[in-house]
Amino acid sequence: MALDLVSLNGIIKKYPEEQVRESLSSFTSINKDVENFLHERCIEFEKISLARTTLVFSSYRGRSVLVGYFSISSKPLTISKKNWRGLSKSVQRKLMPMGYRTEQENYAVSSILLGQLGLNFQYHDIHLITGAELLSLAYKTIKVANEVVGGLVLYVEVDDEPHLREFYTNNGFSQLVMKRPENSNNGHTHPYLTANGQHLFTKKISDL
Numbered sequence: 001m002a003l004d005l006v007s008l009n010g011i012i013k014k015y016p017e018e019q020v021r022e023s024l025s026s027f028t029s030i031n032k033d034v035e036n037f038l039h040e041r042c043i044e045f046e047k048i049s050l051a052r053t054t055l056v057f058s059s060y061r062g063r064s065v066l067v068g069y070f071s072i073s074s075k076p077l078t079i080s081k082k083n084w085r086g087l088s089k090s091v092q093r094k095l096m097p098m099g100y101r102t103e104q105e106n107y108a109v110s111s112i113l114l115g116q117l118g119l120n121f122q123y124h125d126i127h128l129i130t131g132a133e134l135l136s137l138a139y140k141t142i143k144v145a146n147e148v149v150g151g152l153v154l155y156v157e158v159d160d161e162p163h164l165r166e167f168y169t170n171n172g173f174s175q176l177v178m179k180r181p182e183n184s185n186n187g188h189t190h191p192y193l194t195a196n197g198q199h200l201f202t203k204k205i206s207d208l
Contacts, residue, residue, distance in 0.1 A: 034118035173201035
């Protein structure tokens with residue numbers, strides 16, 4: 001089944017904003033952040049070039065329907081000095097060649113953020129597209145963007161949900177983890193948490 005990728009930036013330049021918002025309002029997701037981003041924030045993010053959103057359409061019953069979307073931005077992956085010390089030596093060795101120290105002694109890696117990836121659950125039972133297929137389409141756009149803006153790592157911040165962790169792990173991402181104190185009784189490592197309290201997964205762009 002053919003899938004069409006359409007830049008949201010191109011759409012808002014061609015059609016009235018209210019018409020675009022009305023069209024996007026049909027998108028539904030079990031993840032309210034994914035849904036709200038498309039309903040409330042994506043157009044503003046386009047206007048200030050904070051992120052670029054791509055809409056994915058498929059044919060269903062003779063008409064083109066929105067089946068998913070993804071948003072990406074060029075944003076360094078920054079790890080605080082304190083958190084850097086909490087990473088295992090092996091993780092530090094993997095990240096060190098790809099990044100640099102900032103003036104604040106934080107560690108930054110030139111990266112691309114996969115800010116949003118969502119399926120339209122209005123068509124979930126019809127199986128017009130899978131999550132893996134949507135991610136594969138995002139990879140193609142990311143590789144094109146990478147040729148222009150650079151970046152060594154693709155990263156995504158996800159909620160602490162087992163199905164999300166499994167999805168990204170199964171698709172070749174590595175979860176960033178930190179060492180626990182030596183006197184801890186809760187195992188040797190724990191997930192690295194972002195400022196938003198989300199889990200962080202990374203993948204080399206060269207591996208896409």
